[in-house]
Amino acid sequence: MKDKVALVTGSSSGIGREVAGALAAQGARVAVVASSERAKAEAVVNEIEAAGGIARPFVADISSANGATALVREVEAELGPIDLLVNSAGVYFPTPAGEVTEDAFDRMVAINLKGSFFTLNAVAPGMKARSAGRIVNIASVAGIAPNPEYSLYAATKAGIIALTRAIALELAPYGINVNAIAPGNTETPINADIRTAPEFAAQRARIDAITPSRRLFTPPAEIAAAIVFLLSDAARGMYGSVMVVDEGKSVGAPLRKFSMPTA
Template identity: 50%
Template sequence: MKLDGNVALITGGTSGIGEACAGLFAEEGAQVAVVGSSDMSKAESVVARIKAAGGHAKPYVGDLSKVSEVSKVVAAVKSDFGSINILVNSAGVFYPTPVGETSEVDYDRLMDINMKGLFFCVQEVAPIMIAQGGGRIINLSSVAGVMALGGYSAYCSAKAGVNFMTRAFAQELAPKGIRVNAILPGNTATPMNEDIRTDPELRPMYDAMAASTPSGRTYSDAIDMARAALYLASDDSRAMHGALVVLDEGFSLGI
């Protein structure tokens, strides 16, 4: 098993890509800290499924837009497991932010969860990894960080920030034995974007995305992203530092 003996802390672990990572990492031998935002029952459900499949996991919740909550979650995971070898930053939110209609509250929430929380998760976990002799950090970004999406300027900005943060972290932490890389998903079927896939009023948006996807597969599956995360979390990718791995069915090829 690729991750036997490792402890993986996965934020956003109760749904979508984070949940897929939690399940796959456990299958590959990792002990998994499943971190949700507020609903402990969701984290417990994911953990129950992992345990039913023979894996090892524990549930946690915390509002990672607050630095104090980040500190509490990381401290709890370290106390329970004794180490943290892998950090997957998958917590995130996605919604439109039209320039003339977006409130300060909505703007701040998007930035705080997608970028600020990620920064402070790394800040809290990196010293633990350094003391252990190294670790792996995988950030879930988006192709929206490398291409413009009208009406989603705040989201694009946050993910562009994650991309450059990833590369800067990689340069800073590589000498200390920590590999930092990012996955840039394209359109991926998760609960966060279910409305685009099912709401008839949003059909024009779906059709436009389909027309821009060369593979003919408009939406990837969360497990596709989890398999890439597994590669980045394993020794198979030991030469990778600061990579931005695009997985988007070719959606961004036209930019």
């Protein structure tokens, strides 16, 4: 990773924040991106620099094609050509059938799927010209083994998996590796209420019932370590792979017994 330029979207918190720190520790020059508040990106940059790494803060709304493209251009102007891309920006909220607004639909799809596509779309020409590059998209086990009431989130993450496989075929001849990681429940700020609040005790019990490892939430540092592997030369032969890190949830899916609602 020494001196490689890494763009990590959604890196002001959660998995993206861990990835940014891990890549900087490996010697990469990291673009840390917040969606709206530059101070959040600056806080991560300060942590990285205090540890001896190199990083720069950016703010971008990647839910639009123009926003994603402008981010890539800004990062390249400040840090140089992008060698590594991690599409980590995303949102997660329930979408029960019959209760979803069009605005909620558009927000989920724009950030989770559209943003990943157009950020990748913006870095691809430079990587093709240099015949080198590594891209990791953050999918989710929900794209493989979905949960009730999160159908739209599952659909966007299944779309990320399909996008990864298709783009990998397209870019492999140029020496560009495109892979994805599918985390399960991960210990991040986005699910702090589910992990700790008393009113979510029933949901935690349900997660416990479908988690073979008995560890309900994976530490984000472990997800970051897997992503760093996918970006490294050790994963040189991997194209279109989806690495699942989900405490065994998807493997155990056929064995689950759900209590189904009665008519």
